[in-house]
Amino acid sequence: MVVSDNNKYVKLRNLQQKFASTLPERLNLIQTAWLNSQGTPDNSELFTDLLRQVHSLAGSAGTFNFFRLGDVAKELELLLKEYQHGSLPEAVTTVRRLLQQLVALAEQGHEQPKTELITDDSAEIEYLSNQQAVIYVLEDDEDIAAESFRQLIHFGYQVVTFNSVSDFKHAIYQQIPDALLIDIQLVEGEFAGTEAVADVCKTLQLNIPSIFISQHQSWQHRLSAMRVGGQGYITKPIDFDQLADQLEILTGRKQGSRYRILIVDDTVLLAEHYATILQCAGMDTEIINDPGHLLDVLPNFRPDLILMDLYMNGSTGIEAAQVIRQHGSYTNLPIVYLSTESELEQQLNALRAGGDDFLQKPIDDNHLVAAVSTKAKRFRELNSLMNCDGLTGLLNHISFKLALEREIAQTYRYHEGFTLAMLDIDHFKLVNDHYGHLVGDRVIKGLGRLLSHRLRKGDIAARYGGEEFALILPNTPESVAKRLLDELREVFAKIAFAHAHGTFHATFSVGIASCPPYKNVHSLIEAADQALYQAKRTGRNQVHIAADNR
Template sequence: MTELTLEQKLQAMRDKFRESLGGRIVEIDAAWKAACEGDEEARVTLHRLAHSLAGSGATFGLDKVSEVSKGLERAVEAVSSGIDIASSGAVTARLAQVRQVVTEAAYDDSRVAEETSLTIASRSVDNRRLVYVAEDARAEPDNLAEQIGHFGYDVERFFTPEELFKGVERQIPIAIVTDVVFESGIHAGIDVVERITEEISNDIPVFFISTLDDIAARLRAVRAGGLAFLNKPVDVSVFVDRLDALSSIEPPEPFRVLVVDDEEAMTEYYRTILEAVGMKVVAVNDPMMVMDALVSFLPEIVIMDLYMPSCSGYEMAQVIRQQEAFISLPIVYLSSEGDKGRQLEAMSAGGDDFLAKPIVPDHLTGAVTNRVRRWRVLRSFMVRDSLTGLYNHTKTKEMLDIEMARARRQGSGLFFAIVDIDKFKLVNDTYGHPTGDRVIKSLSRLLQQRLRKVDIVGRVGGEEFAVILIDTDVENAERILNELREHFAAVVHHSGETEFQCAFSCGVANFEDYETAQDLNEAADRALYAAKNAGRNQVVLARTDK
């Protein structure tokens, strides 16, 4: 069966929406009749139905339907509670307009000619480790290129803007690091980046470095699309963290988006748009099911309508915020509500942003992308170690509790190991803390590269790491940890002209021998000290009296 294109899918939705218009008029008429008989709940339903039709009509290209529906919505709002709505000439007139326009649209066979604007970005890089560094040949060497190379990157140096341009023409790197000032001009580094953006690629991350720190240089760097502006001397440990994120061979996890709207046509439309750019989407049409979706799906953003039956978007945002786990979860309202006061009210009730229907697909995906990226950064500050990007001590303990419970339920194996770099204080005292940081990062990278994706790694102390080996036995656990130990001992570290090597000791414990995560942790810790006392650079399995 041939896969439909995005435009074909959206056109099918427009056709389906048009077919639903007759039923919508029936619903509106029923609500109108009940409201005329004094049913206040029916008045609320009439307002919601008009509001919904205003938003969905515009989304599916029926602007006239949207326009008259907004008129009905405003007319219903203008009738005070307790006043006979049947006596309102404005409501009666607007209702007649809606009936006429919607009926015409329902029987109009002509298709809406609407071009979908949706950008799906992609960038091809031949070498996921290639970094270009451009510095003025006159500048004092600061070994930046060399230091970046210590972290496993392939670094190519350039000494003029023209050399950098030719290098990018030849091969696109994962990132460009360029000085701002060159002999050819005070902002020559920015000039060449603008030229690269216009003539070669506008999708290469650029880091500007400079001894300048004036607002003019920073502003030009921003306008040129710079990812960062770093003052010399550059803190390489911070800089490499950014590079690691850019060069990750594994693609990032798809954004998880929860869409809440009582209109099934709307949730399906948003789902189609967001999934087209690789996001994972769960759609909920019943607000009462939102909490179940939050717990099972763990979304990174909630896109929600304001007006829904049984629960408004305002109310649902407050319910979500009552849960500590979701107190910082981004909530974005997507509604045809045009009243600024009500938009602000919605924001004060727990929302983070307000997007107006109809929304251009590119604007929707852009808004979601920006919000989720910021959310991931904030989350990383809470659960990740800033130097290595591994789980921090608190998160590692939490994951150990979770994985022990899972292993008991499934009857699978689990081993917990504590890894500690031998004589690390001597490294810091001899070569300095920046070199010590590079050693820590090299071990963290080794652990990430050599372990399986299901295994969990955290940094739990200065030079101490924790490893949770999932679904394995004692022979494999010891083999894996000894292989890691041997690989790390073979790594050559640099400090200026000096080369040196490090080793680590490791204690490992089997979760089956211990009741709690704390007991397991303490057993691995005792085994670690046994490894240290036995001469270091070895793996020791915790022994029990069982």
């Protein structure tokens, strides 16, 4: 969930107050640690604990607007490191002075923030792309308007149609939709559609993503659409598959789900601050204060990036990264370190050990959002190229098999079952033979789009091969899976696919099996395939359950 501006500032202020309230105790612990280790810097355990506490304070103070306190803590940290490697005559006196400064600065309270957090509306739209998009259709031909309504709701859009410019304008001033589908020529005039959009955008002082439809292919009509911000132009009869492609881009559905960021930091308040800032930018976060829990959280949360402190109690960020990299599933997962460490050689050592970037504490909130979102986006893009089918954007065959193995392991670990469904488009060879392979590809893409938009969060969809698809439905009994797939099957049968001489409809058949009772990848797929064969053999366009065949 995206944190609202009001809630964001309340939460950040509360975290700042909590940090301020902990300062007296933290400074007292640092002074005690210094007294216990004074004169014995070679006592690694005592002195390492002192350094860790000072490092933590130096890294977190600036985040909560205690900038000067953070600078003094950093100065103290560097002095203690020098003292550890060779006794400095003036070190003891300087340490005492710096400790006194820390106490005085803590009593003075926080300073004014150096920058305000920028909330990027476009970023929020990108991450909220899975919400149901609202499409306004302005079309005075009742048949075209009705068909547009029927086709677009199949893909999960909320559609509102208007047959007059006045009704359209009245509605849009009440609620701004995610995109517009506008006929250029209406009963009000040859260019009434483009003129209506121009008026609305001028009044609202914004550009609404728009696709124009027309029976004309002339340069003048296309130019009129472009001049009012039209980002798409489709000639009649409408190819709804092409329209769905363009709407996916305009409404942000191509962007995918919100980025998932795993924060690993043993400073609780600092981790909560980072989480709040990233949530404000539209990302989902999970916090781990003990790196020992990493391997338990990673399989379930499936992050797009790990944001990890370099120095933590129990293990360093470098050690944690090396443990993560032992697992083949996480070799490409971005790991970004956070630390006050300023020595270039230490930063390079951290990167050589499996890190991807190094951010220095305290980090500006906007810098944090930009750095994290950029790397998470790049990871998503590369991951998609490696793991997803190029035509549909769903998981490819290999990635699906790996996902199925993980789901089976999770089932027996947490005692939660799931259902596997194998789908196959009916008479697909005839589609290719009659209409050509390009049209056949559009049918495959259409089913992929339907699965992407209509499945539930947590469901996994893949193109298994050719015209065959596979679904993993977690925590879903066979009876519920059958009902869900029957609904998808009925919707798909209503989608119109265009060819040279008109439109046609396609159907698919489904076989499902569950885990348990099937306990491994081979037996589960074989059972679902056998159920699919039965669905094909008994008439197609239906769902069969493997249990029915045992």
